[in-house]
Amino acid sequence: MDHYETLGVSRDASQESIKHAYVQKAVKLHPDKNVGALADGDVARGPSMSNDDFVKVQRAWEVLRESDSRARYDAELRERETREKFGVVNEDIDLDSLFFDEESGNFTHPCRCGGIYTVTEEMLERGENVVQCAGCSLLIRVLFERLEDA
Numbered sequence: 001m002d003h004y005e006t007l008g009v010s011r012d013a014s015q016e017s018i019k020h021a022y023v024q025k026a027v028k029l030h031p032d033k034n035v036g037a038l039a040d041g042d043v044a045r046g047p048s049m050s051n052d053d054f055v056k057v058q059r060a061w062e063v064l065r066e067s068d069s070r071a072r073y074d075a076e077l078r079e080r081e082t083r084e085k086f087g088v089v090n091e092d093i094d095l096d097s098l099f100f101d102e103e104s105g106n107f108t109h110p111c112r113c114g115g116i117y118t119v120t121e122e123m124l125e126r127g128e129n130v131v132q133c134a135g136c137s138l139l140i141r142v143l144f145e146r147l148e149d150a
């Protein structure tokens, strides 16, 4: 779970709505308040709350409250997601070093497993540059200029 999910806001939420979400959560989850509510016998006051949740909310707020630390966190988040989505990129290769197969119109590159990486023209047009080997789970990143920029 990331800090945005913890606070229940979207990634592009304004600082104002992040603060609002934090205050709401903090009030609901504050351990002291929780104890007070139990002492009053008012157990139905909110969902089951734990100190852990409060700490998470607190930590999320500390990161997201400043635009600098929020920007750093956003970058980390994006990198983590790319890794989760694509795995670890094995190699960076220039498009120029790939083999152009005139018959299919695709670029190919041999993988060390004996399989082949195939880069189609459509992928290049979409700006997709991470390619998985057909024979194993290795990935390469193809370095090229977007066709429209050329």
Ligand SMILES: [Zn+2]
Residues within 6 Å of the ligand: 111, 112, 113, 114, 115, 116, 133, 134, 135, 136, 137, 138
């Ligand atoms: Zn392979």
